[in-house]
Amino acid sequence: MFAKILVPTDGSEYSRRALLAALEMGKKFNGEIILLNVLMTPEALGYLLSEDATVVQQQFNPNGEATLAATTKNVDLGGVRLTCRVKPGYPALVILEEIVSEDIDLVVMGYRGYTSLAGTFMGSVSQKVLAKTSRPVLLIK
DSSP: OOSEEEEEOOSSHHHHHHHHHHHHHHHHHTOEEEEEEEEOOTTTTTOOOOTTOOOOHHHHHHHHHHHHHHHHTTOOOTTOEEEEEEEESOHHHHHHHHHHHTTOSEEEEEOOOOOHHHHHHHOOHHHHHHHHOOSOEEEEO
């Protein structure tokens, strides 16, 4: 039923909880988990780099790898296959692209639960993913 489960992570405790929930589902359905960290690029924030300035994936990987390590620290995978990825870009957009390109069956995301007013001003990656995907999304507080 849920052969491929995507778990976006920002390294927070909410993301760790999402990974733990996804692992339980992965065990139950013999599924694979893709743990994804998306790092904002200057372009994703609306900044243009000059022709002389370039940002390469290798510059992002140390921060992304640290985030993945924080999420998986002391987590027992219980035999579930886990693939870790770091990608640059705008988080909601990259997550949505990953859902389509990997034919994801379920997205499990941490959710901070900001009030509606704070969520309106700050925007929520989980809200954007929920609004734009037809795949099931499980939010974990």
